[in-house]
Amino acid sequence: MEAAAQALSLSAENYVNDPVIEQQWAIKAFQHSEIYFNLLCAIADPKSLRLTPNDDKIYGRFREMFPDFNVDVLDENTLKTEQAKQKWREFCEQFRDFVEDYNFGTLVRTRADGEYSEENTILLVRIQFYAIEIARNREGYNSRVRHLYGTKKESVS
Numbered sequence: 001m002e003a004a005a006q007a008l009s010l011s012a013e014n015y016v017n018d019p020v021i022e023q024q025w026a027i028k029a030f031q032h033s034e035i036y037f038n039l040l041c042a043i044a045d046p047k048s049l050r051l052t053p054n055d056d057k058i059y060g061r062f063r064e065m066f067p068d069f070n071v072d073v074l075d076e077n078t079l080k081t082e083q084a085k086q087k088w089r090e091f092c093e094q095f096r097d098f099v100e101d102y103n104f105g106t107l108v109r110t111r112a113d114g115e116y117s118e119e120n121t122i123l124l125v126r127i128q129f130y131a132i133e134i135a136r137n138r139e140g141y142n143s144r145v146r147h148l149y150g151t152k153k154e155s156v157s
Helices: 002-008 019-042 055-065 082-093 126-138 143-156
Strands: 105-109 121-125
Touching: 019 105, 019 143, 055 082, 055 126, 082 126, 105 126, 121 126
Parallel strands: none
Antiparallel strands: 105 121
């Protein structure tokens, strides 16, 4: 795993669609999403959950730049159009020096009340994941996860 982390930290220009690297990235992204979802299923109140030491700054800047962004149900057009990409790029680059792996590919649920699944997942960069999930936590959208999936997850163990 340490070798995978080291390989994934190198510049993208060093790689040419290497299937091994793509598989390592996919494994790391999946593990991240699984850990995060299990945390949401276990925590009593996600409103108090801190994802980074910079949560206040991330959330404040996110809501300043995207005041009407719907974090409950994501619309890919608010993330992937050329205009949206430019605005998100401006947002993301502010955190280059503050958030580790700020531009690392990360999976996010499109619907806050759903599990990670092929239909309910899109790929974003890490800082977008943080902005959306911090907002979901603070605004109460992730409070439903424990109720919907927490007991099911606990009874399987």
